[in-house]
Amino acid sequence: MIPFKTFQNLSKDKQERITRIAVEEFSEKGYAQASINSIVSRLGIAKGSIFQYFGNKKGLFIFAFNISMNMVKDYLRTVRDQTRSENLFTRLEATLLAGVIFLQKHPVIYRLYIRIMFEYEIPFRNEILLSLREYSLKYFRTLLTDAAANGEIRAKLDIDKACFVLDAVMDRFLQAKILPHLDAGLGIYNTGEQEAREWIKELTDILRTGLGI
Amino acid sequence: MIPFKTFQNLSKDKQERITRIAVEEFSEKGYAQASINSIVSRLGIAKGSIFQYFGNKKGLFIFAFNISMNMVKDYLRTVRDQTRSENLFTRLEATLLAGVIFLQKHPVIYRLYIRIMFEYEIPFRNEILLSLREYSLKYFRTLLTDAAANGEIRAKLDIDKACFVLDAVMDRFLQAKILPHLDAGLGIYNTGEQEAREWIKELTDILRTGLGI
Amino acid sequence: MIPFKTFQNLSKDKQERITRIAVEEFSEKGYAQASINSIVSRLGIAKGSIFQYFGNKKGLFIFAFNISMNMVKDYLRTVRDQTRSENLFTRLEATLLAGVIFLQKHPVIYRLYIRIMFEYEIPFRNEILLSLREYSLKYFRTLLTDAAANGEIRAKLDIDKACFVLDAVMDRFLQAKILPHLDAGLGIYNTGEQEAREWIKELTDILRTGLGI
Amino acid sequence: MIPFKTFQNLSKDKQERITRIAVEEFSEKGYAQASINSIVSRLGIAKGSIFQYFGNKKGLFIFAFNISMNMVKDYLRTVRDQTRSENLFTRLEATLLAGVIFLQKHPVIYRLYIRIMFEYEIPFRNEILLSLREYSLKYFRTLLTDAAANGEIRAKLDIDKACFVLDAVMDRFLQAKILPHLDAGLGIYNTGEQEAREWIKELTDILRTGLGI
DNA sequence: GATGAATGAGATTTCATTCAT
DNA sequence: AATGAATGAAATCTCATTCAT
Numbered sequence: 001m002i003p004f005k006t007f008q009n010l011s012k013d014k015q016e017r018i019t020r021i022a023v024e025e026f027s028e029k030g031y032a033q034a035s036i037n038s039i040v041s042r043l044g045i046a047k048g049s050i051f052q053y054f055g056n057k058k059g060l061f062i063f064a065f066n067i068s069m070n071m072v073k074d075y076l077r078t079v080r081d082q083t084r085s086e087n088l089f090t091r092l093e094a095t096l097l098a099g100v101i102f103l104q105k106h107p108v109i110y111r112l113y114i115r116i117m118f119e120y121e122i123p124f125r126n127e128i129l130l131s132l133r134e135y136s137l138k139y140f141r142t143l144l145t146d147a148a149a150n151g152e153i154r155a156k157l158d159i160d161k162a163c164f165v166l167d168a169v170m171d172r173f174l175q176a177k178i179l180p181h182l183d184a185g186l187g188i189y190n191t192g193e194q195e196a197r198e199w200i201k202e203l204t205d206i207l208r209t210g211l212g213i
Numbered sequence: 214m215i216p217f218k219t220f221q222n223l224s225k226d227k228q229e230r231i232t233r234i235a236v237e238e239f240s241e242k243g244y245a246q247a248s249i250n251s252i253v254s255r256l257g258i259a260k261g262s263i264f265q266y267f268g269n270k271k272g273l274f275i276f277a278f279n280i281s282m283n284m285v286k287d288y289l290r291t292v293r294d295q296t297r298s299e300n301l302f303t304r305l306e307a308t309l310l311a312g313v314i315f316l317q318k319h320p321v322i323y324r325l326y327i328r329i330m331f332e333y334e335i336p337f338r339n340e341i342l343l344s345l346r347e348y349s350l351k352y353f354r355t356l357l358t359d360a361a362a363n364g365e366i367r368a369k370l371d372i373d374k375a376c377f378v379l380d381a382v383m384d385r386f387l388q389a390k391i392l393p394h395l396d397a398g399l400g401i402y403n404t405g406e407q408e409a410r411e412w413i414k415e416l417t418d419i420l421r422t423g424l425g426i
Numbered sequence: 427m428i429p430f431k432t433f434q435n436l437s438k439d440k441q442e443r444i445t446r447i448a449v450e451e452f453s454e455k456g457y458a459q460a461s462i463n464s465i466v467s468r469l470g471i472a473k474g475s476i477f478q479y480f481g482n483k484k485g486l487f488i489f490a491f492n493i494s495m496n497m498v499k500d501y502l503r504t505v506r507d508q509t510r511s512e513n514l515f516t517r518l519e520a521t522l523l524a525g526v527i528f529l530q531k532h533p534v535i536y537r538l539y540i541r542i543m544f545e546y547e548i549p550f551r552n553e554i555l556l557s558l559r560e561y562s563l564k565y566f567r568t569l570l571t572d573a574a575a576n577g578e579i580r581a582k583l584d585i586d587k588a589c590f591v592l593d594a595v596m597d598r599f600l601q602a603k604i605l606p607h608l609d610a611g612l613g614i615y616n617t618g619e620q621e622a623r624e625w626i627k628e629l630t631d632i633l634r635t636g637l638g639i
Numbered sequence: 640m641i642p643f644k645t646f647q648n649l650s651k652d653k654q655e656r657i658t659r660i661a662v663e664e665f666s667e668k669g670y671a672q673a674s675i676n677s678i679v680s681r682l683g684i685a686k687g688s689i690f691q692y693f694g695n696k697k698g699l700f701i702f703a704f705n706i707s708m709n710m711v712k713d714y715l716r717t718v719r720d721q722t723r724s725e726n727l728f729t730r731l732e733a734t735l736l737a738g739v740i741f742l743q744k745h746p747v748i749y750r751l752y753i754r755i756m757f758e759y760e761i762p763f764r765n766e767i768l769l770s771l772r773e774y775s776l777k778y779f780r781t782l783l784t785d786a787a788a789n790g791e792i793r794a795k796l797d798i799d800k801a802c803f804v805l806d807a808v809m810d811r812f813l814q815a816k817i818l819p820h821l822d823a824g825l826g827i828y829n830t831g832e833q834e835a836r837e838w839i840k841e842l843t844d845i846l847r848t849g850l851g852i
Numbered sequence: 853g854a855t856g857a858a859t860g861a862g863a864t865t866t867c868a869t870t871c872a873t
Numbered sequence: 874a875a876t877g878a879a880t881g882a883a884a885t886c887t888c889a890t891t892c893a894t
Contacts, residue, residue, distance in 0.1 A: 045875085049876075130393075161415045172381035181330075260886085269885075458671070629803075632849065635793070635851060637804075695864075
């Protein structure tokens with residue numbers, strides 16, 4: 001949803017501040033539990049203004065969410081393009097590492113993504129999630145197709161299912177960086193970049209060789 | 214939380230119906246958004262009754278959740294015990310297949326588990342999540358330890374990280390059975406048992422051999 | 427209100443127990459805040475029984491309150507009759523001391539009286555309070571009339587107003603025995619019989635001689 | 640509790656009207672039985688408004704109560720200061736008369752004070768009661784100490800106990816002005832200023848000379 | 853006579869949304 | 874354009890009372 005003209009007439013500073021606080025609120029509380037009251041009191045502006053800028057709660061959410069997801073997509077696209085000449089597993093490592101670094105810089109945005117992923121009654125939830133998943137799968141398929149062309153992966157490998165495994169493992173790893181209960185003592189949650197590199201190396205290794213003898 | 218005496222005095226039929234509708238509501242809307250109003254109107258009983266049975270919303274939730282999680286644990290325990298003599302990858306297949314069958318019979322319960330996993334302000338959330346994760350990790354570690362003793366897995370394999378990969382892939386597969394956006398056209402969502410068996414076979418294969426040549 | 431026949435058919439033991447618990451509940455919480463739920467759960471009987479015995483909450487209250495006030499009146503009557511031959515100030519001392527002893531034996535009943543005195547929406551409140559006050563004033567008037575006949579008090583004393591002063595001081599003294607905030611460090615609240623005797627002596631003295639030179 | 644900014648932005652008229660109705664409601668029904676529903680329907684405003692002004696029922700109560708008690712204290716302070724040069728019994732008369740006049744102007748406030756005094760589960764009840772009692776005792780002790788210095792009272796008089804008697808009689812007299820059951824035909828309740836003056840004169844006289852010959 | 857499950861009115865509280873200023 | 878007072882639906886929860894067993 002496009003914010004109303006009123007919002008676009010604001011100073012870039014104010015626009016940015018409103019967006020940031022809104023993303024924070026939705027990220028901390030999800031959509032239904034997020035409170036316009038809380039947002040305006042954190043912003044120090046009048047409640048009516050939000051409705052003038054975005055029409056309603058839903059409009060604010062869609063706007064804040066789109067902004068956030070575009071940041072993610074921009075970032076991923078950069079990684080993909082910059083590693084084009086590397087082999088698959090190096091690229092996977094680079095992708096995961098890029099995720100870790102993005103997380104450190106924008107923890108709020110990743111949390112927002114997780115909230116939306118697991119909350120039901122969200123405006124345009126289906127469209128949002130479908131678009132995200134397609135983006136992610138396309139990303140991995142590109143990597144695997146490139147790798148197949150270079151003979152880096154087993155010829156008989158089912159690309160779809162391999163995509164699925166990559167998506168599952170890598171998504172879960174990033175989630176465990178910020179959700180302590182997914183870590184449960186494994187040492188992923190809240191650790192530094194160095195520890196993350198070691199985990200990534202090991203995970204990529206397992207993905208390459210599997211568990212069997 | 215143990216339901217009050219009044220609830221235990223109800224007919225088994227009524228108890229079962231109330232439990233089922235409550236699990237459905239929490240499963241569909243999560244804890245905060247679930248509405249006692251909605252539950253009682255679906256049940257066709259008076260609002261006060263629920264409070265006589267469970268004291269408050271939290272009591273109802275804890276009860277419904279415990280019932281559900283015990284069903285899951287009972288089921289998993291059976292699978293583990295019945296496959297004790299098999300090799301690791303057969304056991305993993307059996308586990309996933311058992312998950313699929315459980316899901317077909319009780320889709321609502323798996324949804325409930327997912328909601329709880331990703332909602333923030335839930336009663337006893339920390340206790341719940343810790344208990345669930347410990348249960349899951351212990352399950353996989355048992356399987357891997359058995360397999361290591363039998364020389365079924367690579368000697369140098371890091372058990373912790375292998376657990377993590379198994380957990381991530383298998384959890385995601387089951388999620389994709391009921392969450393269309395996690396499937397995104399791969400053909401996992403809402404398909405029959407036969408298709409699931411093929412996916413499972415392939416996934417287990419990838420887990421055994423990895424992606425590399 | 428007379429309890430229904432069902433109640434009168436109960437064993438004296440059970441009748442007494444129900445009355446006692448009801449008085450305790452009303453004494454602790456007042457009329458509106460008293461809870462039938464709480465009463466029946468303390469009694470361990472069915473909720474319906476109370477309504478079979480007394481019709482409704484109001485009926486139970488009137489019954490419990492009447493029983494209590496009759497105990498007070500019986501006690502006062504005994505004191506008055508047993509001190510008939512003493513002089514006024516000895517009788518006042520005896521009355522106050524009797525009050526203190528009654529309080530020690532039946533603190534719950536005095537509390538009940540205080541609650542009712544200051545709660546508004548009570549069934550038959552006006553009738554109850556009028557009857558109590560009349561009883562109390564009649565009591566003091568009897569004492570003062572006896573004393574006037576014996577020349578123990580000033581001839582020109584206005585009996586009505588003297589009654590008022592006696593009532594005010596003596597009531598407040600007993601209240602301060604159980605309401606800490608009325609004591610506020612004076613040493614009346616919750617002290618033993620010996621200390622009460624000294625206070626009574628001093629108060630009677632002030633009542634006899636006044637504050638002036 | 641300080642009311643929120645919204646309340647302070649209302650017109651003085653509206654503020655005053657809300658305060659008055661709230662004091663009336665608490666005064667008539669006490670804290671627990673007072674109903675926000677009732678208050679807003681008397682005011683003809685929306686239920687949510689009260690919560691915007693005061694946060695919750697407790698906040699409204701504390702506000703209404705503080706406003707009321709400050710009116711009382713201001714009034715008493717004026718009386719004390721204006722009678723500083725008079726003798727004790729004149730000052731007591733002035734105090735009582737001031738009480739009577741305050742009562743005529745603000746009967747609701749005195750009722751509120753009484754309700755709070757005898758209701759148990761009130762927010763900040765302990766703090767409130769301690770503060771009130773200390774204020775009252777300090778007031779009387781000041782008067783008696785001044786009088787002792789001027790030789791107006793018996794040398795051996797126990798100041799504490801004399802305070803107690805004064806407090807008891809004067810408080811009860813004011814209560815009987817508005818609580819018919821405390822009057823019971825004595826002619827205090829609801830009578831004019833002239834009758835009050837006569838009662839006060841007589842009461843002060845009894846307090847000075849006592850009942851005895 | 854005793855039971856206790858069922859009821860529903862009414863309490864406090866939250867919050868997105870509207871709209872007059 | 875900005876404000877923030879006003880609103881009212883809906884949430885959780887309590888409890889006296891009824892009535893079938």
